[in-house]
Amino acid sequence: MIRVRLAVPMLVMAVAPAAVAAQTIAITGGKVFPVTSPPIERGTVLIKDGRIVAVGADLAVPAGATQIDATGKWVTPGLVDVNTELGLVEVGYGSGANEATAKGQDAIAASFQAWVALNARSVFMPPAREGGVTTVAVWPAGGLIAGQGALIDLLDGSLADMLLAGPAAMVGQVSSDQDAGVGARGELFGRLRDLLENARDYGRRKSDYDRGQMRPVPYRREDVEALLPVVSGKLPLVLAADRAADIEAALGLATSLGIRIVIAGGAEAWQVADQLAAARVPVLTGAMNNIPQSFNALGSRQENAALLHKAGVTVALIGNGGGDEELFNVRNLRFEAGNAVAYGMSWDEALRAVTRAPAEVFAVADRVGALAPGLEGNVVVWSGDPFEFATSAEHVLVRGREYPAPSRQDLLIQRYRTLPPSHRAP
Amino acid sequence: MRTLVAALTAALLGCASGQAAKPVQPAPVTADTAGPPPGPGALSAPNANPFPSTYTPFESRLTAIRNATIFTAAGPRLERATIVLQDGKIATIGTEVSVPADAVVIDGTGKYVTPGLIDTHSHLGVYPAPGTEANSDGNEATNPATPQVWAEHSVWPQDPQFPRNLAGGVTTLQALPGSANLFGGRSVVLKVVPSRTVQGMKFPGAKYGLKMACGENPKRVYGTRSMAPSTRMGNVAGYRAEWIKAEQYRRNWDKWLAKQKGAPPARDLGLETLAEVLRGNILVQMHCYRADEMAVMLDVAREFGYRIRSFHHAVEAYKIADLLAQDSVSASIWADWGGFKMEALDAVRANLALVDQAGARAVVHSDDPSGSQRLTQEAAKGLAAGKAIGLPLGEEDAIRWVTINPAWTLGLDDRIGSLEVGKNADVVLWSGDPFSVYTHTEKVWVDGALLYDRSDPATAWRTDFEQGYVPQPGGSR
Numbered sequence A: 001m002i003r004v005r006l007a008v009p010m011l012v013m014a015v016a017p018a019a020v021a022a023q024t025i026a027i028t029g030g031k032v033f034p035v036t037s038p039p040i041e042r043g044t045v046l047i048k049d050g051r052i053v054a055v056g057a058d059l060a061v062p063a064g065a066t067q068i069d070a071t072g073k074w075v076t077p078g079l080v081d082v083n084t085e086l087g088l089v090e091v092g093y094g095s096g097a098n099e100a101t102a103k104g105q106d107a108i109a110a111s112f113q114a115w116v117a118l119n120a121r122s123v124f125m126p127p128a129r130e131g132g133v134t135t136v137a138v139w140p141a142g143g144l145i146a147g148q149g150a151l152i153d154l155l156d157g158s159l160a161d162m163l164l165a166g167p168a169a170m171v172g173q174v175s176s177d178q179d180a181g182v183g184a185r186g187e188l189f190g191r192l193r194d195l196l197e198n199a200r201d202y203g204r205r206k207s208d209y210d211r212g213q214m215r216p217v218p219y220r221r222e223d224v225e226a227l228l229p230v231v232s233g234k235l236p237l238v239l240a241a242d243r244a245a246d247i248e249a250a251l252g253l254a255t256s257l258g259i260r261i262v263i264a265g266g267a268e269a270w271q272v273a274d275q276l277a278a279a280r281v282p283v284l285t286g287a288m289n290n291i292p293q294s295f296n297a298l299g300s301r302q303e304n305a306a307l308l309h310k311a312g313v314t315v316a317l318i319g320n321g322g323g324d325e326e327l328f329n330v331r332n333l334r335f336e337a338g339n340a341v342a343y344g345m346s347w348d349e350a351l352r353a354v355t356r357a358p359a360e361v362f363a364v365a366d367r368v369g370a371l372a373p374g375l376e377g378n379v380v381v382w383s384g385d386p387f388e389f390a391t392s393a394e395h396v397l398v399r400g401r402e403y404p405a406p407s408r409q410d411l412l413i414q415r416y417r418t419l420p421p422s423h424r425a426p
Numbered sequence B: 001m002r003t004l005v006a007a008l009t010a011a012l013l014g015c016a017s018g019q020a021a022k023p024v025q026p027a028p029v030t031a032d033t034a035g036p037p038p039g040p041g042a043l044s045a046p047n048a049n050p051f052p053s054t055y056t057p058f059e060s061r062l063t064a065i066r067n068a069t070i071f072t073a074a075g076p077r078l079e080r081a082t083i084v085l086q087d088g089k090i091a092t093i094g095t096e097v098s099v100p101a102d103a104v105v106i107d108g109t110g111k112y113v114t115p116g117l118i119d120t121h122s123h124l125g126v127y128p129a130p131g132t133e134a135n136s137d138g139n140e141a142t143n144p145a146t147p148q149v150w151a152e153h154s155v156w157p158q159d160p161q162f163p164r165n166l167a168g169g170v171t172t173l174q175a176l177p178g179s180a181n182l183f184g185g186r187s188v189v190l191k192v193v194p195s196r197t198v199q200g201m202k203f204p205g206a207k208y209g210l211k212m213a214c215g216e217n218p219k220r221v222y223g224t225r226s227m228a229p230s231t232r233m234g235n236v237a238g239y240r241a242e243w244i245k246a247e248q249y250r251r252n253w254d255k256w257l258a259k260q261k262g263a264p265p266a267r268d269l270g271l272e273t274l275a276e277v278l279r280g281n282i283l284v285q286m287h288c289y290r291a292d293e294m295a296v297m298l299d300v301a302r303e304f305g306y307r308i309r310s311f312h313h314a315v316e317a318y319k320i321a322d323l324l325a326q327d328s329v330s331a332s333i334w335a336d337w338g339g340f341k342m343e344a345l346d347a348v349r350a351n352l353a354l355v356d357q358a359g360a361r362a363v364v365h366s367d368d369p370s371g372s373q374r375l376t377q378e379a380a381k382g383l384a385a386g387k388a389i390g391l392p393l394g395e396e397d398a399i400r401w402v403t404i405n406p407a408w409t410l411g412l413d414d415r416i417g418s419l420e421v422g423k424n425a426d427v428v429l430w431s432g433d434p435f436s437v438y439t440h441t442e443k444v445w446v447d448g449a450l451l452y453d454r455s456d457p458a459t460a461w462r463t464d465f466e467q468g469y470v471p472q473p474g475g476s477r
Helices: A002-021 A123-132 A185-204 A206-210 A221-226 A242-256 A269-278 A304-310 A330-343 A349-350 A357-361 A410-416 B003-014 B161-167 B216-223 B232-258 B269-278 B291-304 B322-324 B351-357 B371-388 B396-402 B404-409
Strands: A022-033 A042-047 A051-056 A065-067 A074-077 A077-085 A133-138 A145-153 A163-173 A236-239 A261-264 A283-285 A316-319 A379-384 A394-398 B064-071 B079-086 B089-094 B106-107 B112-117 B117-122 B170-175 B183-188 B190-191 B208-213 B282-288 B310-311 B328-333 B362-364 B427-430 B441-446 B449-453
Touching: A002 B269, A022 A379, A042 A123, A042 A221, A042 B216, A051 A065, A074 A077, A074 A349, A077 A330, A077 A357, A123 A133, A133 A394, A185 A206, A185 A242, A236 A242, A236 B449, A242 A261, A242 A269, A269 A283, A269 A304, A283 A304, A304 A316, A304 B112, A304 B404, A316 A330, A316 A357, B117 B310, B117 B328, B117 B371, B117 B404, B161 B170, B161 B371, B161 B441, B161 B449, B183 B269, B190 B208, B208 B269, B232 B269, B232 B291, B269 B282, B269 B310, B282 B291, B291 B310, B291 B322, B310 B362, B310 B449, B322 B351, B328 B351, B328 B404, B351 B362, B351 B396, B362 B371, B362 B396, B362 B404, B396 B404
Parallel strands: A022 A065, A022 A074, A077 A133, A163 A236, A236 A261, A261 A283, A283 A316, B064 B106, B064 B112, B117 B170, B208 B282, B282 B310, B310 B328, B328 B362
Antiparallel strands: A022 A042, A042 A051, A074 A379, A133 A145, A145 A163, A379 A394, B064 B079, B079 B089, B112 B427, B170 B190, B183 B208, B427 B441, B441 B449
C-alpha cells in the first residue's frame, strides 16, 4: 500500500503541468478570510494555473471551472508554519533518520543547507497538510549556528517544485551554552560577535583574503562565506532565545552589527516587548506554554504572543506546547492560534500570525500567506472555525491542487477500523 | 491459571471501595533483649502505610452552581442544571434542584461543569520545573529493576507545575517514576493541592501503582551500558525473573503472617512491592507502545497471576483494543503524539475513539506538564478524529476519557471521576464548552473547597519557588 502511494507523486510530476495549466478552480459561497483585505461573507476564490486570480463577493464562475461549493464553510489561506523539521527528520530517535543536525566545526555549520537533501516524501507531510498547513519552514538544529533553512510548499513533488525560498534564513541560538560549545552566555555572545565580524571583514576584503593579504579567518571559509548575506542584512538570522536578558543581548548585537534577526521561542519576550518593537525584530512564539521550565524561561506565559502584538511586535505563531509540533504535529498549528486567541490575541490577528505574518518575516508574502490575486493557490476550505478542534480541513489546495490520497495514518486507521483486522485474524 | 486469575479478579472487585484494606498489625515480636519494640517496618505486611496521607480538605462553603450545562461523566449531559456541593461531597445534582438558602450561589448560565479532571500519567514533583539536574528525581536508572523506590520520596511539593495543573482543572494525578527501568517503582496518587509535604497531597486510601516499562527505553538505557536488558527479549526475561522471586517472597510472607510463629522471613522492599501486586493491593501501570508487546505483557501477567490496570502511552492500543476490552485493561494515551521514535511511529489520532468503540476504557493521559493543563483539548482532538471516521461518539463519551476512566485506572472510581451524589466534590466550572479551544477553567473545587478562581488572581496558589522568581499575574516582570 505504501509503495503504491509513494509512486503517486512520480505520476503527478509526469502529468501535472498540463493538467494544472488547463485548470480553473472556483471556491464559491464560503466565508472568505483573505487576511490582506476584509472578510467576505459569501465570497469566491478563483484559482487558475495554480495561482489565485480573483477574490471577491460577486465573481462570475468561468465556464469549465471546477467548482468547490464552500457554502457554510470558512475559507482561509493555507497556513504557514515557520518552525518545522519536516523532511529532515523522519523518526527522531533510534532510527538514524535524522538529517537536521550538521557536524560543522566548533558548533558552527553556517554553510549547511538543511533542505538540500530534504525528503520530499516524508510521511509526516500529508498529515500536516490535512491540518491546513500548506507552507513550512524547515530549519536545521544544533550548535551555535545550525545552518540555513528553507521555506517549502507542501505539495507532492520534487524539492525543486516545493521550494519557495532557500535559504530563507540562517538559524542559530543564544540560549544554550552547552549546544554552543561554550561555558557561559557571555562567551557565547562573544563568539557569535567574533564570527559575524570575521564574516563582515572577510566580505569586505575578499580579494585581499584570496591573495593572502588579510589575516587568517579562524572559521571555515565556507561558513563565513555563507554568512555574507547575514552580515549584509539581506538574510535574517533566526536566533532561538527565551530569557529576556538573552533577547536584549541579541538585540544589542544585531543593532551594533546592522544585521536582521528574528527571535524564536522568546518565552520572556513579553518582558522586552517595547525594545523588540523599536528594533522591528519579529518573534516566533506559541501560546501553549506557561511553565518556568528552565532558568531561561521563568517568565513563560501564554499571553506572550498577545502582549507582543499589543506592543507592536510582529508575531508569527509556532507550536510550543511540547507535543512534537515541529514534525508529527505540525498539523496542530491552528490550535496554537486558537489558544493565542484564548490568551488575548484577536481572532483576526491570530489568523494573520499563522499566514501573512510569517510570510512577511521570511520574505515570501508575494507568494503565500493571503488570498489575493497573483499569490499561489494555497487555500483551505474548513468545515467551520479553523481554530476549533471539531473543525476539519475539507479541501486543502496547494498551488491549486488537492492531494486526497490517504496518509499513512489514514491507512493504519482503515486497517484496524474493525477488529480483528481483516488481513489477519486474530 | 484461570482459577487463580479469577480469584485475583474477585479480590480486586472486593477492594473496589477504593479504601485500602486495613493494614495488618504486626504482632508483638518477642525480643531477646529489653528495649523499645520494633516499629512496623520489621515486617513485610500487606497494605503497610509507612508514609500515611495527612491530607485534610480545605475549608469549604455550601455552594450551588445554577443553570449550567453539566457533564456528569455518568450519563447524558444535563442542561440548565444545578449542582450543590456540601461538606466536601456532591449533595444534589439535577435539573429540578432547590438551592439551599445559605448557599454561595454561582450563576452557571452559558457555562459548563465537569468533574475534576484526572491525569493517570504525570511526572509532576518528580521532574519539577525548572528542569534541573539537581531536581531530576524521576528515574532511578541504576538498575533495570527498582521496585523498591517510591515516587513520593522524590515529589517536590513546591513544583510550580502543580498550581498550573490545578488551573487546568486537574484535581487528581498519579505521579509516576520514569520509564528507564523494567520495574520503575511505586507511583503515588496526589490531590493537586498546596502542601508543605507530599503526605499532605496524598490521596487518602488510594492504592499504589507499580510503574513498569516495555520496549525501547529500558533496553536503550541498559543496552548502551552493555548490560541486560539490551533487547526486547531481555526485557521480558527481566520481568519474569523478578516475578518468580516475588511469588516466592509473597508465599513465604503470607505463610508466616498467617501464623506469626518463629522468625519472620527477611524483608525486601522491592519484592514487597511486587508481592503486593500479586496480592492485588497495587495496580500495575505499564508503559508500553506497541500492540504486540502489550499482548506479550498480558501473557506475562497471566503467567504470574497479576493484573495490568492500564497500558500507558499505548500508541498502538487501537490494534488490540479488543484484547484490552477482554482483559479489562485501560489505555492511557495521548491524543496525537507520535513519530518521535520507532515504537511511536504508528500513532493515529483516532486511537482514543477506536479504543472506546471496542469497549475498552480510553484515558487521555499527559506525561507532560503542558498537555496536562489541557486534557479536554486533547480529548477534543481524539473525539474529532473518531467522528471523522464515522464513530458514533459525542462529548459525553470524551468527558469520560478525562474523568471516570482515569478514576477507574487509579482504583478511585467510587469516589471521584463523575458528578454523582455522595462522591467527592471535585468540580470544574468552565467558561464554555470544555472541548472548545477558547474555553477557560473559571473555578476549580477540590473536596468542595474552591482552590482556583480565575477571576481572583490574588488568591492564586503560588509555590515557594515562584516567590521572587516568577512574575506575579498582572505584574510586568
